[in-house]
Amino acid sequence: MLKLETLISEEELQKRVKELGEQITKDYENQEIIVLCILKGGVMFMTDLVKHIKIPMKMEFMVVSSYGDEYKSSGVVKILKDLDEPIEGKHILIVEDIIDSGRTLRYIKNILKERAPESIKICTLLDKAEQREANVDVEYAGFTIGDEFVIGYGLDYRQYYRNIPYIAVNRG
Ligand code: IMP
Ligand code: MG
Numbered sequence: 001m002l003k004l005e006t007l008i009s010e011e012e013l014q015k016r017v018k019e020l021g022e023q024i025t026k027d028y029e030n031q032e033i034i035v036l037c038i039l040k041g042g043v044m045f046m047t048d049l050v051k052h053i054k055i056p057m058k059m060e061f062m063v064v065s066s067y068g069d070e071y072k073s074s075g076v077v078k079i080l081k082d083l084d085e086p087i088e089g090k091h092i093l094i095v096e097d098i099i100d101s102g103r104t105l106r107y108i109k110n111i112l113k114e115r116a117p118e119s120i121k122i123c124t125l126l127d128k129a130e131q132r133e134a135n136v137d138v139e140y141a142g143f144t145i146g147d148e149f150v151i152g153y154g155l156d157y158r159q160y161y162r163n164i165p166y167i168a169v170n171r172g
Contacts, residue, residue, distance in 0.1 A: 002157065003172035007150060008143060010166045013125075016142045017045065020123065021052020024093065024140065032056040033091045036083065038108065039063045040162065041097030044154035045125040045142075049095060060084060066104045073100065077107040087117045097154045098126040099141075102134035109136060126150065126167070143167075 024033075035057050037046040050059065063081035066073040092112060099105055105122060112120055123140035131147055151157045152164030161168075 001172075002151070002161070002170040004151075004164070004168040005171045006166050007145070007148070007169045008153075008167035013142075013153060013166060014048065017048045017125075018052045020140055020142060021049050021054075024049075024123070025052070025054045028055050028091065028093075030055075031091055032058075033093050034058050034060050034083075034085075034087060035093050035095055036060045036062060036112075037095045038097075038104075039081070041154045041156065042095045042125075044162070045097060046095045049123070058085075062108070064104070064108065073104050077104055079111070087112065087115050090117050092117045092120045094120065094122045096122065096124045098128065098150070099124045099136070099138060100128045100131050102132045102136040105138075106134040106136040125153070126155075 033055065035046065035050055037043060037059065039061050050057065060083045061081065062079065062083060064077045064079055066077045094108065096105060109120055121139040124138055125142040127138060127141040127144045128147055129144050148169050150167050150169055151161040152166055152168045154162050156162045
């Protein structure tokens with residue numbers, strides 16, 4: 001078992017998610033977007049975020065498996081479930097739980113770019129900015145955190161702990 005310590009509380013999360021939703025609403029004024037959730041990690045963030053997005057939008061989901069160990073992604077990404085619709089000419093907002101090296105998102109972004117969307121932006125809840133290896137633009141980030149393994153609010157350790165309503169670190 002892990003010994004959990006709160007890094008970002010439920011209240012802080014909800015406040016920031018609301019701010020992001022309001023910012024997105026402003027930035028895409030008079031436009032329609034596809035909010036693309038990367039499962040499974042992005043699910044809690046996405047469902048809370050869209051409640052604060054007040055423009056026409058559709059939800060899409062992608063399931064990817066990124067090879068690596070339980071702490072690090074390798075950047076070798078396999079698409080297990082793709083979007084249901086073509087995205088040509090659409091505005092895509094990718095919603096992810098966390099960006100670490102950036103390899104996973106760079107890979108996904110490159111695949112989607114080939115489908116000729118009008119725009120692709122990234123919205124991540126957590127950003128381990130110092131860890132970035134792959135060059136990838138992040139338009140919206142909830143919180144910048146250090147190089148610590150975090151869980152909760154969608155983020156897992158060996159598939160567990162996604163249901164915790166706050167972000168925690170292991171101090172075991
Ligand atoms: P990247 O490809 O290195 O940017 O890694 C991104 C992916 O690694 C995320 O979608 C997570 O699945 C996983 N990941 C990275 N850091 C953490 C963490 O602290 N907790 C849980 N998963 C993480
Ligand atoms: Mg993930």
